[in-house]
């Protein structure tokens with residue numbers, strides 16, 4: 001069976017070369033040799049010269065390799081590339097194997113437009129649920145052949161919810177359909193830096209020409225440049241020219257256009273003139289499916305259901321945190337040879353869980369305190385000193401210090417511009433009272449519970 005698989009490697013490699021482009025392929029995958037195929041586990045082992053390139057290939061092309069293998073051998077459940085000493089030792093015995101066929105066949109045209117994009121951030125790997133379906137479908141449309149009904153597409157969400165992933169996916173699909181197209185994907189911050197650099201260096205023409213050449217322009221994280229006047233002006237020109245030329249534009253930001261601080265009216269109207277698609281907080285089902293998708297690509301790794309449930313429960317805010325936690329757990333288990341179970345997850349991820357807790361704001365604390373004591377929220381900033389108001393205000397300051405990362409002066413400012421010494425006094429008073437006053441202690445506990453939902 002291993003022998004049959006060995007015969008398939010040249011064909012698998014040929015397909016990969018076509019997919020990835022000759023440059024990328026020749027650099028990373030050309031030196032790779034077939035190692036072994038275990039029919040029982042469905043795992044193909046490939047070998048390359050160094051451990052470094054093996055790691056890089058596993059990380060960057062692991063999924064591609066697996067898919068490519070599966071097209072020829074559907075039973076493949078995983079591909080792993082080994083490097084360094086083990087591979088070197090085997091190289092002698094393998095060197096008699098035929099070289100991959102593509103070395104003898106005429107080179108296949110690469111798709112240069114695909115170079116530089118992350119093959120892991122494709123539409124295939126973007127899991128869709130109710131929270132992101134509008135953004136995902138709009139993004140797909142942007143990459144299609146027909147002229148999109150909306151332009152620009154404006155994607156917005158909190159951090160780590162898949163905006164950049166969608167930009168990458170649009171770029172790759174568009175590149176696949178238009179191999180000679182010019183696609184520019186850059187952060188708005190890079191746009192600003194290049195623009196400022198061009199202004200200083202006196203080569204604005206080159207800067208403009210490069211951007212105007214883009215058939216598809218994708219600008220990430222717009223919020224970082226809004227408010228910077230000259231950049232904003234240049235952005236407006238770039239957008240106008242892109243629109244007038246009937247070319248596609250996609251931008252992302254962490255908030256809707258109307259919430260961008262200091263955005264000028266003309267730019268605001270351009271940005272909202274197409275489709276604004278919001279990605280909402282990821283629901284339980286989406287988070288679980290993303291974890292299962294990642295695990296499906298690693299058939300050798302066993303992660304029991306309670307661990308998946310634990311991750312889904314504790315990493316609710318964004319996908320980046322969720323992925324980070326999963327990766328941390330997998331890395332620990334792999335490096336120490338530990339079996340993954342709930343106890344290990346609780347132990348290794350305690351810190352991540354703490355920092356992933358939804359942040360409570362001072363505003364929410366003030367609301368909760370006022371709701372509890374039936375006060376108007378304006379009393380939090382008022383100068384009134386009667387006990388019935390002053391004590392709840394102190395409780396709110398105390399909770400602000402306990403539950404938010406804000407400093408004493410910051411908290412003071414949020415309570416009607418009070419001095420930081422007033423906040424310190426409030427915190428100390430409430431701390432001392434709690435010890436003896438069980439009623440107050442219970443009230444504070446109830447407010448905390450209401451804040452944690």
Ligand SMILES: Nc1ncnc2c1ncn2[C@@H]1O[C@H](COP(=O)(O)OP(=O)(O)OP(=O)(O)O)[C@@H](O)[C@H]1O
Nearest residue numbers: 125126127158159160161162163164165290319320
């Ligand atoms: N629906 C999804 N399916 C699969 N993976 C996802 C999904 N959403 C996000 N991810 C993954 O989560 C990680 C973070 O996503 P991404 O970098 O696209 O977030 P972002 O919204 O651009 O964040 P930021 O605003 O900080 O730039 C990436 O690894 C991405 O592949």
